Amino acid sequence: MNGERSFAVRPMTDLNFQTKIQHGVMMLQPKCNMTCSFCITEDTMDTMSYTVAESLLRDFKRRGFSSAIFGGGEPFFWPHDLKSILQFAKSLGLTTQIGTNAIKMPHDLASWNFVDRWVIPIDGASRDVHNGLRKFRARHWDIVTHALELLQIAGKSTTISTVLTTVNRHEILEIGEYLRRLQNLAKKPFLHAWHLYRFLPFGRGGRINRQHLEIPQSEYETLVRQVRELNLPFKVFKRENMQMSKTVEFYWVESGKLMAQSGTRGVIEMPTPTISNRS
Ligand code: SF4
Secondary structure, three states: OOOOEEEEOOOHHHHOOOOOOOEEEEEOOOOOOOEEOOOOOOOOEEOOOHHHHHHHHHHHHHOOOOEEEEEOOOHHHOOOOHHHHHHHHHHOOOEEEEEOOOOOOOOOHHHOOOOOEEEEEOOOOOHHHHHHOEEOOOOHHHHHHHHHHHHHHHOOOEEEEEEEOOOOHHHHHHHHHHHHHHHHHOOOOOEEEEEEEEOOOOHHHHOOOHHHHOOOHHHHHHHHHHHHOOOOOOEEEEEOOHHHOOOEEEEEEEOOEEEEEEOOOEEEEOOOOEEEEOO
8 A cells, every 4th residue: 555565464373373362453553643651652663554454354353353453553643544444344243443542533423333432541530630641732631521422422332541650540539430420421321441551661651651650559459449349330441461461462563564462472473474565
């Protein structure tokens, strides 16, 4: 596509892998229109071509995955046809999820029936705390809460993601109550789950902000327990380190190679026997 390097993905079944992976996360490209202090995205990631994305999705299907999750960076910055790749994933029978910071949320999201779930970040119960974890985006709290209202009205299944840090730990329970109100005010429940991520000292944000943001493991555990005790009207998931998950695998392109990472196999280079330049 567009003269970029692209390659076909050899089915992993060729390699006789027996894994329990169910969910494939496609990290489409690293760019983002925001700068979060906890961001674990690596700038070394390349943009995934449309062809590779298509091949990966076919491979997910062959391997019996149930869902494809589209992320980045910010997936709405992917220079290829995001709508079309989501529709392709749906046509294969995969459940589709998209993780976005909501800044470029489509105005016609009600008609995006090829997205089964939206994943949106909320990192504070107040503007100051949520925005304080981001640079150059003083309005992000307003943007993201507006996006949640739109998702609520449209009845779109939504997952909330929160990274627990020294900056927002005192507001975690308040975020829970805010989300409870949103769910209770909806015509039909639209919040599917709340994912509580442990801060990881990786990537372009996490690596340099460890000292400033990391909370002790024991505190993370306590906060997750306290949130669960709220008995919220949606599922609460403890997400300590998704890169170590046995059921989720991440895919990205780096230095022209397709890479994969999961708790089962660590970081591996995917077989890429057919490399071609297409225009
Ligand atoms: S964590 Fe923030 S900066 Fe990083 S990709 Fe997500 S929205 Fe962008």
